Amino acid sequence: MSIDIDDDESSDILVRFPAAVRFIDSGLHPYGAAHEAKTGGDDTTATSTSSPKSGVYVHCAMGKSRSVSCVVAYLLYKYPHRFGGKQFIESPASTQRRRITAGEAVSSALQCVREARPGAEPNPGFMRQLELWWEMGCPADDDGVVERHPIYQKWLYDGMLQEARDMRMAPDAGQIRFEDEVRAREKEQDDETVTRTNGKEVRCKKCRRTLATPGFLLSHTPTGQAANSGCAHIFVDTLSWMRTALEDGALDGRLVCPNSKCSATVGRFAWQGLQCTCKQWVVPAFSLNRSRVDEVSSQPVGSSAIRMPPGRNGSL
Template structure:
């Protein structure tokens, strides 16, 4: 990550050695190219200096070139062409008109974008940290780094001016940022409101670091603080102030944290009811469509002042899960304990194992977590799948996976269900796929099949993992609710022979 130790942090230009623009191929670098292109030398050195991903730099340059082309005007019957320059040769690195293509990237990363609303909340890229006067002018007291970052190497006491939390996540689709959202939201809220509430684990307060020993090896130890700790008088952690959230470009990771905070604090603004945050409703998951619309609305809100905001697809999906979970931020492990997060983790385990051609290391039998399933309305009829040969109940409504692809002209010949404990003897064999048989020892009829890697059913929908009961092998039965309880009651589970969750009696 960039560190301005050797430079004047109050001035925007980036200065490195005079040979910064030398590429791996000097002849290529000597070819004139438009200012939105990138020579090998500029690309590698700028990426190394900023810590930005090379592909991210190229995407931003492509956007700039597209904007330049659309805004070009006709002159003497010829469309104005972009100015050309040589990247080869000694020069002051990345400065002046010759490097307008890199200044464009720098301006994106250095911008401090205030989120519209009553909160003094800012989002941006890592280069904004090179503007300490701008940070002070906006009364920024807390900095949330959604990358692995530390101020311990900074000179002139910069590390003692801010309350800092670093969250080590990569900007890739399969990164688990969901588990960090409660910490990020708590940090932002604590910084904006002030007070004496504890900071999230990992927060570094001013004055909590040990200075480096002169002449020795760098050995700066950061103390993990959850309370107030030893603090210099110039910054009181109990006072409210502005919060700055950043990543590398201020586009994906930092925006994800800000969107999570907005959804948590202002659910009504994005079409969500406040009751969603009620802990009493923690087992009721919001539908996926509503969650998707809420996340899109919150992202559009951020784009009002941060137009490049664009979390990667994996982070967008995790934000939707965050909403479906009810945005839990009441404890440090609120996300980890949530059943939606646990199911999501298991799904990732299954997916990764399937890619390697093996079954997952652990199996989540859903009937062992029946008390985590969303509550069903009392008095409504339920549905059961029974073995056609012996009438043994194989699955109840809460364990049947909805499966009716849009546009399907005929009923699918499969009933997909979640893995249940009666499958354990077969699944313990460790095969990647196989047959499912009726758990009734006196029956043993073949009733379906399973495939950890998934399979495409006849209606052309891919299901992974797939636990299928053949429609010709089972009967679908409607069961009327009883006065003693609606669908999913303990009596119904016992009748199926499905295992009770831990702590609940098997009869």
Template sequence: MPLDRIPGEDNLYIGSAFVVSQDKLLDSHNISHILSVLQYTNKEKADIAAQPHSRPRTRIFVDVDDVEEEDLLVHFPRIVRFIEFGLKSGNKEDADKDIEERKGAVYVHCAMGKSRSATAVIAYLMWKHPEKFRSAEAESDDSSAPRKGSQKYPPAVAEDALRRALALVREARPLVEPNPGFMRQLVMWWRMGCPADSPDAVERRPAYQRWLYEKDVEESTRIGRAPGRLWFGDEVEASKARDAAAAEDEIEEAEEEKPVKPGQNYQLRCKVCRRVLAGQNFVVPHEPPEIVEGHPPPAACNHHFVEPLSWMRPVLEEGALEGRLVCPNTRCNAQVGRYSWQGFKCTCRAWVCPAFSLQPSRVDRIMVNNAAADGANSNPYNIRSPPGQSKV
């Protein structure tokens, strides 16, 4: 029942649950703090606290199962702060020992020391030593120099960082293998900039909120019901705009960024009243299936798929799986499209799920300058443009 030490200067160990009851083994490695990343019942925790030990140790529990759907990401700030505290605080009761023996030592475990504990250790390493895992792509760009809580990396860099961190942990414990769900969460953690400045640092990130929404949509549609959680992309944008200081540090996933060249931005507006329904940054791209020889080519797209937006709230809160989308202008109420949480197929044969479609026959695609698209509506009174003029 070994304790495997992570390579580096810190006394950070990883292993299984079988070790935590072996006081002599823990003492031999000067373990001062224990992080248990697995499900314990309240009775089991009480029994653990009542057991006599050869020396006091600080221990916390992160109650999660080893399944892909489990949300371990939300616990990362607490995990990395505890490990850092344990490594720095040391064994203060051992004042008679030399400096090396008084250094803190943290043991991280799950059931088998394979998935959950490995995920926790990797999350810590990525937060503590980002410079070790940056790829050559990031190192070649001075602007991407790491800064805890705010660095941003492209998807390829994030995945490469995870591979490097995983390889380092496997040097200590070759059997470690975080489940695929935890691997995706570690990629998100890196792209967010490993935020751990507060216990709710991850919860406040739009990328995390969107991920929760997508999880809820997937789970809900699987059982044939509308999701209980609603997420609106434009509300996130509005919140960031209201707080410029927070927006400066707000990190979104790289693939969510949709840079638009000057003069190429557009809005989707109701044909009847000219109400702006969606900007280009909220349009969901989709790709038609590949052309198969002997089959007719896909038809042109007859849908503008968009993210769920706040003006859809009244109809979505009704809890139906599908329905119509109407213009939010109460003086108009024209039907502008339809939605389905379970998705549907575009005329180009691409499947989109969930699907929020604005129909080209009911909305206009209006070219606008970037200032009008990013800021307030340049036509606040919804005055219809003269015939033949599409620019606002």
């Protein structure tokens, strides 16, 4: 099996992992898995045998980044219990269990490879993609399973935004991702039960129109905890009520209340990012000004639906 890909941080190796790990597994266990192999370029090649002591030779130009990434992806896929199981491990500080981070899982698997290959060192872009692979649950049912995954789609979108920022341009209007619409589609496709926890809704101070429900509020603290109430900004996901402002193609501008009878200025957006009064940067930034909105405690949402911002479910 050959994978034609450059050893570049921006190269998409993540989408190749399902086919790669299935191929490696079929080589190591030829009598317990169907052998699947496709030919392509000549950069990263794995050759399997069918002898009783089967093995797979995984290599690239330097045996350092591309090939190591494929081997680490396989270890995470085949032996997840070695790196935290179902993403939980015992905390060394107590008897309680804590959630293992993707970074910890990937680093642990890479360390296993380094025991035999000390020079193993995937580039930073591949390390991030391995973390995403773990967060996805290492899906490998078919070649397209990663492409269909919401985490992968969000990663591609973030990459597109980065390219736009590098060129000092707003993203193309047709490519903007509105999180409330995306989640609604995902729920329709998966038909899964989603429960929102208690939190605070953000409403326009002037007309009381709901602007964002708890599931669409973004933390911008280094620890990921709730933002300090002293921050002047409340950062939220890109929501469909912002469509008119964002599709004009401006790099930054005002956000106004979607209530046509109000149209009060409630915040601002900046594709290049904004710095909060707490000195933290958020990129891209969709900010609601705390002096222009109210934060109201929200009741738990039923398990049968995702609570959406106004305009998505007919609520005020």
